[in-house]
Amino acid sequence: MKPGKWYPVIILVALGLLLPGAASPVLAAGKTKTVVIGFTASKTGKFNVEATRQINGLHLWMEQVNAKGGVKLADGTMVKFADKYYDDESKKGRVQELYTKLISADKADFLISPYSSPLADASAVIAQQYNKIMITTGAASDSTYKKGFTLVYQTYTPASRYLTGAVDLLGKLNPSAKTLAIVHEKDKFSTDVVNALKAYAISKGYKIALFEGYDSGTTDFAPFINKIPQPVGAIMGGGHFADTTTLAKQLYEKKINASMIALLVAPPEPKFAELGDACISVVGSSQWEPAAKYSPESAKKLGMEYFGISVADFTKSYQAKYNGETPSYHSAGGYVAGLLLQKAIEQAGSTDTAKVKAVLDGMNLMTFYGVIKFDTTPKAHGLQVGHDMVYIQWQKGKDGKPVKQVVWPEAAATASAFVCPAR
Amino acid sequence: MQAWRRLGFWLPVAVMFVWGLLVLVMHHDTVRETAFTLFMFIALASSLNILLGYTGYVSFGHIVFFGLGGYFGFYLLSQHNWPLLPSALAGGVISALIAGLLGMAILRLRGAYFALATIGINEAARAFADNFSPFGGATGMFIQFSAYEPYGGPGPALWASFIYLWIITLAVILVSYLVKHSRFGLGLLAIREDEDAAMVMGVKAPRAKTIAFMLSAVGPGMIGTLYFFKNGNVEPGDAFQLHMSIEMLVMVMLGGMGTVLGPLLGAVTYVGLRGYLLTTPIFQNLHLAVAGLILLLIILFVPAGAVGWVRSRVPWLRRALE
Numbered sequence: 164m165k166p167g168k169w170y171p172v173i174i175l176v177a178l179g180l181l182l183p184g185a186a187s188p189v190l191a192a193g194k195t196k197t198v199v200i201g202f203t204a205s206k207t208g209k210f211n212v213e214a215t216r217q218i219n220g221l222h223l224w225m226e227q228v229n230a231k232g233g234v235k236l237a238d239g240t241m242v243k244f245a246d247k248y249y250d251d252e253s254k255k256g257r258v259q260e261l262y263t264k265l266i267s268a269d270k271a272d273f274l275i276s277p278y279s280s281p282l283a284d285a286s287a288v289i290a291q292q293y294n295k296i297m298i299t300t301g302a303a304s305d306s307t308y309k310k311g312f313t314l315v316y317q318t319y320t321p322a323s324r325y326l327t328g329a330v331d332l333l334g335k336l337n338p339s340a341k342t343l344a345i346v347h348e349k350d351k352f353s354t355d356v357v358n359a360l361k362a363y364a365i366s367k368g369y370k371i372a373l374f375e376g377y378d379s380g381t382t383d384f385a386p387f388i389n390k391i392p393q394p395v396g397a398i399m400g401g402g403h404f405a406d407t408t409t410l411a412k413q414l415y416e417k418k419i420n421a422s423m424i425a426l427l428v429a430p431p432e433p434k435f436a437e438l439g440d441a442c443i444s445v446v447g448s449s450q451w452e453p454a455a456k457y458s459p460e461s462a463k464k465l466g467m468e469y470f471g472i473s474v475a476d477f478t479k480s481y482q483a484k485y486n487g488e489t490p491s492y493h494s495a496g497g498y499v500a501g502l503l504l505q506k507a508i509e510q511a512g513s514t515d516t517a518k519v520k521a522v523l524d525g526m527n528l529m530t531f532y533g534v535i536k537f538d539t540t541p542k543a544h545g546l547q548v549g550h551d552m553v554y555i556q557w558q559k560g561k562d563g564k565p566v567k568q569v570v571w572p573e574a575a576a577t578a579s580a581f582v583c584p585a586r
Numbered sequence: 587m588q589a590w591r592r593l594g595f596w597l598p599v600a601v602m603f604v605w606g607l608l609v610l611v612m613h614h615d616t617v618r619e620t621a622f623t624l625f626m627f628i629a630l631a632s633s634l635n636i637l638l639g640y641t642g643y644v645s646f647g648h649i650v651f652f653g654l655g656g657y658f659g660f661y662l663l664s665q666h667n668w669p670l671l672p673s674a675l676a677g678g679v680i681s682a683l684i685a686g687l688l689g690m691a692i693l694r695l696r697g698a699y700f701a702l703a704t705i706g707i708n709e710a711a712r713a714f715a716d717n718f719s720p721f722g723g724a725t726g727m728f729i730q731f732s733a734y735e736p737y738g739g740p741g742p743a744l745w746a747s748f749i750y751l752w753i754i755t756l757a758v759i760l761v762s763y764l765v766k767h768s769r770f771g772l773g774l775l776a777i778r779e780d781e782d783a784a785m786v787m788g789v790k791a792p793r794a795k796t797i798a799f800m801l802s803a804v805g806p807g808m809i810g811t812l813y814f815f816k817n818g819n820v821e822p823g824d825a826f827q828l829h830m831s832i833e834m835l836v837m838v839m840l841g842g843m844g845t846v847l848g849p850l851l852g853a854v855t856y857v858g859l860r861g862y863l864l865t866t867p868i869f870q871n872l873h874l875a876v877a878g879l880i881l882l883l884i885i886l887f888v889p890a891g892a893v894g895w896v897r898s899r900v901p902w903l904r905r906a907l908e
Contacts, residue, residue: 292740
C-alpha cells in the first residue's frame with residue numbers, strides 16, 4: 164500500500180484526538196463556573212446535633228442543584244456549587260479567624276452562617292467587612308439584624324416570635340388557664356425568646372407566676388421545677404436540645420401538671436421521641452415540619468411565586484440520602500439557605516454581590532420551608548418578616564409510639580392539640 | 587538590673603516583635619487572624635504564668651479576668667462611646683482592681699482550696715454578668731457595625747485590634763521577665779518553694795501574692811476588651827469559659843511554668859496541636875480529653891515543661907532560655 168493512502172486516515176485520527184481536547188477548555192472556560200459557599204459547622208461541641216442536620220440539608224440542596232446542571236447566568240455560564248467548611252467547635256473563639264480564611268484563602272463567594280446566634284454574630288462582622296452575602300440559618304436572635312449589617316439575611320423566624328403562638332394555642336386549648344411559668348436557658352437566644360413571650364403573654368391577660376433562668380449546661384432542674392406553682396396554666400421556656408430534653412424529662416418524672424408544656428428547640432427534633440411517655444403532650448415551636456402545607460397552590464392563593472422543591476420531595480430525598488432520617492427544621496433551614504442563594508443568583512443572572520443583594524432585598528416568595536421576605540429598613544435589615552412558626556405536639560400514635568403532629572396554626576394543623584393529661 | 591544585656595530577655599521579646607512585624611508587613615488578613623488567636627493565648631498564658639509559675643498558686647478560673655475586664659471595657663466602648671484603646675486600658679485596670687480585692691480574700695487559701703475558690707469566682711462572675719442589667723444581662727451587649735467607622739472601617743479596626751494586642755503581648759512578656767528578675771520576683775519564687783519559710787525570711791507573702799495576682803489580671807482584662815470589640819458583642823457564655831482557663835494551664839505547663847519563654851512556646855504548641863486534633867477525625871471529639879492527658883503526662887514526667895527540661899539538660903542554653 165502506498166503511504167499516501169493512509170493520509171486521510173491519519174488526518175481523521177489526528178482531528179479526532181485533537182478536537183475534543185481543543186473544544187473542552189473553551190467550553191469549560193466560557194460556560195461553567197464553580198461558586199464556593201463557605202461556612203463553619205459545629206461538628207463538635209454542644210450544637211453538634213442541630214448543626215449536623217443543618218449541613219445535611221445544605222449538602223442535599225447542593226447535590227440536587229449540581230445534578231441538574233447548576234444555575235444559568237445571564238451570559239449563559241452555568242454555575243455549579245461547591246462548599247468549604249471548618250469545625251468551629253460550637254464556640255465563638257475561632258469563628259472570625261475561620262471566616263476570614265474562608266474568604267481570603269479559600270475564596271468563598273457566598274457565606275452561610277454557623278449555627279446559633281452568638282457564632283453568627285461574630286461571622287457577620289467578617290461577611291460585611293469583605294462585602295460577602297451571608298444567609299443565616301440557625302441564628303434567630305433579633306439583635307443580629309439590628310446592628311447595621313446590609314448583607315446578612317435571616318431564614319429563621321426571629322426569636323421574638325418563637326413562642327408567642329403557643330400563648331394563642333393555650334387560649335384556644337384552655338381558656339380558663341391564666342398563669343404561665345417560664346423557665347429558660349440564660350443565653351442570648353432563649354432570653355430574647357422569653358422576653359418577647361412574657362410581654363406578649365401579659366398583653367393577652369396572662370399572669371407570669373414564675374420567670375426563672377438557668378445556666379447553659381444545667382442538668383438538674385429540680386430547683387426550678389420545685390418553684391413552679393401548682394396549679395399552673397402552662398409551662399414554657401427551655402433553651403437548646405440537651406437542656407430542654409432534660410427539662411422535659413424531669414418535669415414528667417416530678418409529675419408536674421399544666422394544661423400545656425411548650426418548649427424551645429428540642430421538641431421538633433425526631434430524637435425527642437426517645438423520651439417515650441415523657442414527650443407525650445409536649446408542644447414545641449418549629450420553623451418547619453414535614454407535615455407543613457406549603458405548596459404552589461397555597462402560594463398562588465397568596466399571590467406569590469413558589470420556588471423550588473415540594474415539601475414531600477424534600478422529605479423523601481432527605482430520607483433517601485440520610486438513611487431514612489426524618490428531616491428536622493434545622494435540616495430544612497440548611498436546605499433553604501442554599502435554595503435562596505440559588506434563586507437570587509438565578510434571578511440576578513450574576514454572582515455579583517450587589518446584583519444578588521438587590522434580588523434578596525426584593526424577595527417575597529414561598530418555598531417548601533414557607534414564605535421568605537426580608538426587612539429592608541436600615542433599622543433591621545435582613546430580619547425575616549415573611550416566615551411563621553408552626554407548633555407541634557407529641558401525641559400517641561395507633562401503635563402507642565410517639566407521633567409528632569402539627570397543631571397550630573389551625574390552617575396548618577394535622578391534628579387537634581390536647582390538654583396535657585394529669586401525671 | 588541590666589535586663590537588656592541578657593539573651594534570655596531578648597529571645598522572647600525579639601520573637602514576638604519580629605512575628606508581629608512580619609504580620610504587619612505581609613498585611614494578609616488570614617495571617618492576621620491566625621496571629622491574633624496565637625498572640626491572645628500567648629498573652630493569656632504568660633499572664634497566668636506570673637501567678638502560677640512564680641508563686642505556684644494554681645488558678646483554674648483565671649479567665650474570669652478576661653471576662654470581667656472585657657465586659658467592663660466593652661461597656662465603656664458600646665454604652666459610653668469610649669475609643670478602643672482607653673476602653674481596653676480601663677478593662678485592664680478594673681481587672682487588676684478586682685484581682686486585688688479577690689486576692690486579699692482568697693490568696694490566704696493554699697493548694698486545692700485556692701484552686702477551688704478560683705473556679706467558684708469564675709462561676710460567680712458569670713452569674714453576675716447574667717443578671718446585671720447595665721451589662722445587658724443574659725443577652726449581653728453589642729455594638730453597631732458603624733462603630734468600626736472611626737477606625738476607617740471594619741478592616742482597619744481589626745488591624746488596630748491586632749496591633750494593640752501585639753503591644754499588650756510584648757508588654758506582658760516584658761513584665762513577666764522583669765518580675766522574675768526582680769527582688770519582688772525572688773520573693774514570689776521563695777513563696778513557691780516554701781511559703782512559710784519565705785515569710786520567716788522576711789517576704790511579705792500576702793502582699794506579694796496579691797500584687798502578682800493583680801499583675802496577672804491586667805493583660806487578660808485588656809485582651810478581653812479587644813476580643814469582644816472584634817466580635818462585635820459580649821455575652822456571659824463567651825466571657826467566662828472555664829475550659830479556656832484549663833487550656834491556659836496546659837499551655838503554661840507544656841512550655842514550662844516559671845519561665846518567660848515557656849508560655850510562649852506552650853501556647854504556640856498547644857494551639858497547633860489543637861488545630862491538628864480538631865481536623866483529625868479520630869480525635870476531633872476528644873481534643874479536651876487529649877489536653878487533659880497531656881497535662882497529666884507533663885506533671886508526671888516533665889513537670890518543668892519543655893523549657894525547664896531543656897534548661898536542666900543543656901546548661902549552656904540556660905542564659906538564652908529564661
